[in-house]
Amino acid sequence: QVQLQESGPGLVKPSETLSLTCTVSGGSISSYYWSWIRQPPGKGLEWIGYIYNSGSTNYNPSLKSRVTISVDTSKNQFSLKLSSVTAADTAVYYCARPLVDSSGYYYYYWGQGTLVTVSS
Amino acid sequence: DIQMTQSPSSLSASVGDRVTITCRASQSISTYLNWYQQKPGKAPKLLIYAASSLQSGVPSRFSGSGSGTDFTLTVSSLQPEDFATYYCQQSDSTPHTFGGGTKVEIK
Numbered sequence: 001q002v003q004l005q006e007s008g009p010g011l012v013k014p015s016e017t018l019s020l021t022c023t024v025s026g027g028s029i030s031s032y033y034w035s036w037i038r039q040p041p042g043k044g045l046e047w048i049g050y051i052y053n054s055g056s057t058n059y060n061p062s063l064k065s066r067v068t069i070s071v072d073t074s075k076n077q078f079s080l081k082l083s084s085v086t087a088a089d090t091a092v093y094y095c096a097r098p099l100v101d102s103s104g105y106y107y108y109y110w111g112q113g114t115l116v117t118v119s120s
Numbered sequence: 121d122i123q124m125t126q127s128p129s130s131l132s133a134s135v136g137d138r139v140t141i142t143c144r145a146s147q148s149i150s151t152y153l154n155w156y157q158q159k160p161g162k163a164p165k166l167l168i169y170a171a172s173s174l175q176s177g178v179p180s181r182f183s184g185s186g187s188g189t190d191f192t193l194t195v196s197s198l199q200p201e202d203f204a205t206y207y208c209q210q211s212d213s214t215p216h217t218f219g220g221g222t223k224v225e226i227k
Contacts, residue, residue, distance in 0.1 A: 047214075047215045108175070110164060112162075
């Protein structure tokens with residue numbers, strides 16, 4: 001059974017870079033889609049982007065200039081970097097793995113989420 | 121971006137009630153529509169994919185329908201564990217946008 005676990009600082013200063021890692025267990029990280037999704041406190045879900053097959057990326061245009069998603073196959077981890085953060089980036093960040101077939105992308109595997117607060 | 125609009129944003133219902141939540145896409149998304157349930161402090165859980173396919177392990181009281189721009193999630197007989205927030209999400213094109221959510225509360 002695939003399991004995902006987010007890790008990283010819970011507090012980031014404004015204008016700095018948010019960095020999170022998702023550790024994948026129970027399966028290889030190769031040849032799948034890996035995604036980040038966030039949820040501001042009390043609000044809805046926002047798709048950040050995904051990485052596929054360890055190299056091909058697709059980002060939300062609203063965040064594209066600030067986001068980087070990468071994979072470290074040697075550690076079975078993938079990561080999120082979000083630069084120049086503001087208070088609006090305060091959210092619970094989830095890593096997720098969609099199942100992908102002719103029916104589309106459906107997000108089945110999720111981490112438990114980690115709250116990142118942007119504050120000085 | 122494709123905008124997903126859910127209604128209502130919240131509802132109050134009793135155990136045993138039939139509940140219907142609607143989701144409308146700003147353009148046609150065929151059946152690339154998923155439904156999730158989220159409880160406080162937890163990650164979303166996939167209920168329905170491809171508009172009407174029940175994810176394995178999800179109770180049969182949940183059902184989904186629709187295609188194009190209009191979709192519904194129905195709970196045939198609401199159970200105590202179903203009080204939660206429900207989200208629709210499209211995967212027809214990126215970004216994979218979510219609806220604003222529908223909070224189902226106890227009447």
